Amino acid sequence: MSETATPIAPSPAARRPDGSPRSYEVRTLGCQMNVHDSERMSGSLRAAGYVEADGLEPDVVVINTCAVRENADNRLYGNLGQLAAIKREHEGMQIAVGGCLAQKDRGTILEKAPWVDVVFGTHNMGALPSLLERARHNDEAQLEILESLDVFPSTLPTKRDSTYSGWVSISVGCNNTCTFCIVPSLRGKEKDRRPGDVLGEMRALVDDGAIEVTLLGQNVNSYGVEFGDRQAFSKLLRAAGQIEGLERVRFTSPHPAAFTQDVIDAMAETPNVMPQLHMPLQSGSDRILKAMRRSYRSTKFLGILDKVREQMPHAAITTDIIVGFPGETEEDFAETMRVVEASRFASAFTFQYSIRPGTPAAAMPDQVPKAVVQERYERLMALQDRISREENEKLVGSVQRILVSAGEGKKDGETHRMSGRAEDNRLVHFSVPTDAERPRPGDVVTAEITTAASFHLVADARSPHLDVRRTTAGDAWDRSLAESCAVPTPGGAQSRVSLGLPTRRRA
Numbered sequence: 194m195s196e197t198a199t200p201i202a203p204s205p206a207a208r209r210p211d212g213s214p215r216s217y218e219v220r221t222l223g224c225q226m227n228v229h230d231s232e233r234m235s236g237s238l239r240a241a242g243y244v245e246a247d248g249l250e251p252d253v254v255v256i257n258t259c260a261v262r263e264n265a266d267n268r269l270y271g272n273l274g275q276l277a278a279i280k281r282e283h284e285g286m287q288i289a290v291g292g293c294l295a296q297k298d299r300g301t302i303l304e305k306a307p308w309v310d311v312v313f314g315t316h317n318m319g320a321l322p323s324l325l326e327r328a329r330h331n332d333e334a335q336l337e338i339l340e341s342l343d344v345f346p347s348t349l350p351t352k353r354d355s356t357y358s359g360w361v362s363i364s365v366g367c368n369n370t371c372t373f374c375i376v377p378s379l380r381g382k383e384k385d386r387r388p389g390d391v392l393g394e395m396r397a398l399v400d401d402g403a404i405e406v407t408l409l410g411q412n413v414n415s416y417g418v419e420f421g422d423r424q425a426f427s428k429l430l431r432a433a434g435q436i437e438g439l440e441r442v443r444f445t446s447p448h449p450a451a452f453t454q455d456v457i458d459a460m461a462e463t464p465n466v467m468p469q470l471h472m473p474l475q476s477g478s479d480r481i482l483k484a485m486r487r488s489y490r491s492t493k494f495l496g497i498l499d500k501v502r503e504q505m506p507h508a509a510i511t512t513d514i515i516v517g518f519p520g521e522t523e524e525d526f527a528e529t530m531r532v533v534e535a536s537r538f539a540s541a542f543t544f545q546y547s548i549r550p551g552t553p554a555a556a557m558p559d560q561v562p563k564a565v566v567q568e569r570y571e572r573l574m575a576l577q578d579r580i581s582r583e584e585n586e587k588l589v590g591s592v593q594r595i596l597v598s599a600g601e602g603k604k605d606g607e608t609h610r611m612s613g614r615a616e617d618n619r620l621v622h623f624s625v626p627t628d629a630e631r632p633r634p635g636d637v638v639t640a641e642i643t644t645a646a647s648f649h650l651v652a653d654a655r656s657p658h659l660d661v662r663r664t665t666a667g668d669a670w671d672r673s674l675a676e677s678c679a680v681p682t683p684g685g686a687q688s689r690v691s692l693g694l695p696t697r698r699r700a
Contacts, residue, residue: 199319199348200240206326207242209285214244215252222268223259225445226409227292229360231257233318234291236350241322250279253287253325258294260375260549269294273306280308287311287325291318296379297551299338307334314338315380319349341381356673357596357635357666358405358441359398363391363429367411368418369448371475372486372553373515373546376411383411385419388429395436402669404635405441405596406433414447414456427459434463438665440637441596442466443618446473446513450488452497461504468505469618472497473513477532478525481518484557491532498536509539509584509617516573517546517566519557526569533576539584539619540648541577545570578647585619585645592641593652595621599634599670613638615650623652629659635666 207215217238221231234255235245243253256272259265269290280286289311290302296314303309310328313320316339328335346365353359366381367374395406408429410416417425433442442465447456449472460466472494476482479490501508514529533541545566548555595613602612602622610622611632623640625631632638639660640652 197348199350201237201319201322201350202241204241204243204322204326206329207238207322209252214242215285216246216249217243217253217255218246218251219255219257220272221257222265222294223257223261223292225360225407226362226411227257227259228354229362229409230292230315230318230346231255232351232353232360233346233349234321235352237319237321239352240350243322250283252283252285253289255289255291255321258290258292260293260297260379264547265294269302270305273309277306277308285329287328289313289321289325291315291321293376293379296338297375300336303334303336310334312336312338316340316342318346342384353398353401353403355599356402356669357598357664358407359403360407360409361391361394361398362386362409363413363416363426364410364419368415369412369488370486372484372557373475373518373549375549375552378551380411383415383418385416385425387420388425388432391429392432392436395433395439399436399438402635402665402672404439404664404666405443406439408433408442408444410444410446412446412448412451413444414453415451423453424455427453427455430456430459430466431463434465436465440465440664441616443469445471447471449473449494449497454500457497457500457504460501467616467618468508469511469616470501470508471511471513474529474532474536475513475515476518476521476525477529478521479528481521481525481528484520485515485518485554491528495532495535507617509619510536511618512536512538512541514541514543514573515546516543516570517561519546519554519561520559521546521561521569526573530573530576533573533580537580537584538577539617540581541573543570543573543577582645582647585647585650588619588642588650589645590642592639593619593621593650595623595638595640595652597632597634597636597638597667610651611638620649621652622649623659624654626654626659629654630661632659632661633663633667633670635668635670636664637662 209215219231219235221227254276258269276288287310290309291313293315295312302312311324313324317337320337324335324337364383364385366383367377368383398406414426474494475485475487477491482490498510593615595615597611597613605612610624612622615621642650643653644651
């Protein structure tokens with residue numbers, strides 16, 4: 194699929210009767226792919242003439258849904274129930290539902306929530322402005338679900354949520370057939386972007402001030418399958434290492450079955466690829482892995498971790514685990530506990546299995562009772578919390594380079610700290626001495642870890658000095674603040690809305 198920028202025309206529906214722009218809010222339910230998709234929805238609305246609600250009651254609410262777990266349905270209809278009352282009092286308000294759950298449930302959403310104006314799927318995000326306009330003009334709900342991509346999502350305008358860090362999709366869709374997962378039927382077969390297009394977008398992000406990029410794909414390390422290059426992902430990582438000004442490269446999520454030595458070598462040998470790996474385990478039981486159609490076994494999984502740590506001893510490895518998959522016995526669960534203990538994960542995203550209609554696992558016998566699943570889940574959480582704390586405590590006394598972030602420290606105001614991410618992606622809360630230079634989000638702080646907990650590290654300064662390196666990302670943060678206050682910025686800073694596919698830099 195070729196990539197050319199997809200234009201979004203100004204929409205009459207983006208204007209109120211008095212000519213002022215209508216406002217929007219995008220609510221995201223789900224994974225990193227959904228977060229990035231929401232950036233594209235925001236970019237498309239901005240290109241059509243809408244403005245962000247910025248905390249005020251919006252004229253348009255877009256809910257970007259997930260379909261992976263049962264509570265996604267509950268969260269969607271909970272949101273829609275609250276919005277129904279607001280819409281009755283807000284003349285001209287529109288509600289749109291997109292994403293995976295919209296792709297799956299289609300007309301069901303309009304049956305359950307007839308006050309919704311637009312339902313669109315994963316393959317036609319760029320149609321959102323025109324669907325809102327059509328719903329307003331025709332005074333009736335619009336449902337448009339495509340079965341395959343009309344344009345590659347990366348060609349759409351994108352409103353980036355961060356000045357210092359960005360997502361870049363290298364592929365969409367999935368060729369695997371995991372029995373618990375509905376994603377392949379909602380996002381289709383894997384479609385890979387050309388390396389030049391991916392690298393061009395990464396360079397454009399760096400030109401706009403970002404110093405960190407996370408590469409996204411449903412199975413990111415199977416990249417290249419569409420154009421027949423089994424080492425395409427490792428080559429992409431090495432090429433990213435040549436981008437001047439790009440300091441941190443991450444990726445998510447790989448699949449253990451396709452994780453090869455050339456990728457490990459590329460990670461270890463490319464300085465800006467961070468010592469962090471998210472490797473989904475799902476279960477430690479070989480019997481359950483087979484029932485899940487996960488084409489690896491626990492021995493292979495642990496072997497991958499050994500190889501990664503052999504070349505990157507300080508790598509932080511995280512994972513996903515499902516508890517209570519159909520047929521899981523106490524012996525199967527004990528295997529999961531064994532593998533988790535051996536893996537020494539920095540953290541784990543643990544989920545209780547829930548039936549997803551349309552997946553093979555939904556029709557499997559021996560569904561595990563909820564009470565049993567809950568009890569096993571609590572045991573697994575306790576084990577992983579202990580391991581996370583023990584692994585974090587090993588870092589006390591170490592010196593970490595922290596990319597300062599915005600909004601990750603929920604108690605920063607009370608503790609008088611700031612927060613950011615270490616190179617291995619651990620969350621670090623650090624104190625700023627009264628007389629020290631205060632870093633900006635996007636700047637890099639070097640600090641010594643003083644204490645550790647299960648979910649974060651703390652660096653409380655032992656001297657009145659704090660080592661702060663000002664970066665182009667911090668400069669971009671300053672520009673964004675100035676723009677939000679309508680203050681002119683030196684050099685005429687560019688907007689963070691990328692209008693379609695970024696062009697490559699000129700030499």
